[in-house]
Amino acid sequence: MADEKNHANETRDEHGVRIPTVIAEDVHIVYRVHGGTASKGSATAALSRILKRGESPGVRRVHAVRGVSFTAYRGEAIGLIGTNGSGKSTLLRAIAGLLPTESGRVYTDGQPSLLGVNAALMSDLTGERNVILGGLAMGMSREEIRERYQDIVDFSGINEKGDFITLPMRTYSSGMAARLRFSIAAAKNHDVLMIDEALATGDRRFQIRSEARIRELRKEAGTVFLVSHSAKSIRDTCNRVLWLEKGELLMDGPTDEVLKAYEKEAGK
Template sequence: MAEHIDPVSGTPTVVVDGLHVVYRVHTAGTGRGSAVSAFRRLVSRAPSPSVREVHAVKGVSFVAHRGEAIGLIGSNGSGKSTLLKAVAGLLPADRGRVFTQGQPSLLGVNAALLNDLTGERNVVLGGLAMGMTRAQVRERYDSIVDFSGINEKGDFVSLPMRTYSSGMAARLKFAIAAAKSHEVLMIDEALSTGDARFQHRSRQRIDELREEAGTVFLVSHNNRTITDTCDRALWLESGTLRMDGPAREVVAAYEESTGGKAP
């Protein structure tokens, strides 16, 4: 679980020190007689061969500071989302430590909103979950809906979330999260949807969050989004930190290594 930095310690908001994250993946038994084998393992207390370990993050270290926007790049399965979940305190460290200033907020395309409830109800519940009061939610409700753009082609906010496209849902999630200032906001692929106007508004809001003494982490498969939004980037590959530096330099090195191909 993430630990909290002493507020008087200065400008760092996140310190990741030699972090390792290991998944235990349970796979189904194979072959005839697997039930008998399972019984024998139970009696002998032997570990199950159906549990596979995945070393998703391997010895990653970095320090993030107030006002930074940090992009995370790398191929699929490189550990980007796992790293954010560990910083948010959602995954335990197998080894190493994570220290954070305040409570990090993780916004991903799979962030929990309730499909059977209307967009309106989800705005209220999402705002409360982000730490806003009911009065603050009421005050910011119209701006959240306007920011998301979900009502531009009809009164979608009054419809159940299950009727939304994945892009509409992602835009609403970001609009809810962006309505509140965060000491550490982590965005996992939520800006990959929407038109150019929404992406421009999103980048403007990220700049405002940084000016409000926040730190923003952004995962995106769109390298242009990283270079347009972030001043620093971390390149992860196979769970290791390959490069940490100015966003344009890190993205250029990554694209050179992949031949300019998308991950």
């Protein structure tokens, strides 16, 4: 019964086989942090290091993701949990193609879309203009944007306390900006949608709307990844959880099973 519940929303092909959307194979991601001595020396010496593929003694290597492997399937909503600095957001950025892997491979079916609360917005433009630009950036036509525009604004709740959608984004609180960003991204069906902490913003009413929309995206054959520190959001939204610590995948399984192990380890 548990397995049936976990796979209830997954899309299968004509042979009844689950359809993979993301495959990570032994993924390692390394950041290189340049210290104060990294810029010293002549331009010739710097060029020599580049040609030799060497690194300055002032460069510190941070191994953020260590040998992570998993396969995600259509119709899944997958939560990523772990303490701060465990590699969750880094892994999503690699899946989105924004970070190169040091070794290992990431394969995706379709175009992954990363939605993060720190994603850039054009603060001098109005919310209205950002809705249009955001929709175009996701590949929506102008006609599609016009058709969905009011739904996006209503979903975000931006105008509940005034006509904020016509004001520059710099006048918004961080929560308002995050809600509008989520609303824009959720207006389109995605092959792979990755959400980094967006549900932590806003009141409970908006969180409920967001969780319901994620369930709809799952039914429409997409795959959703959700990074959140809220166990309730993970439980209400996801059927599977990846638990990362210090860049390593400690556990991958059904939501309740993984969350119970994580909460036991954290003493909650």
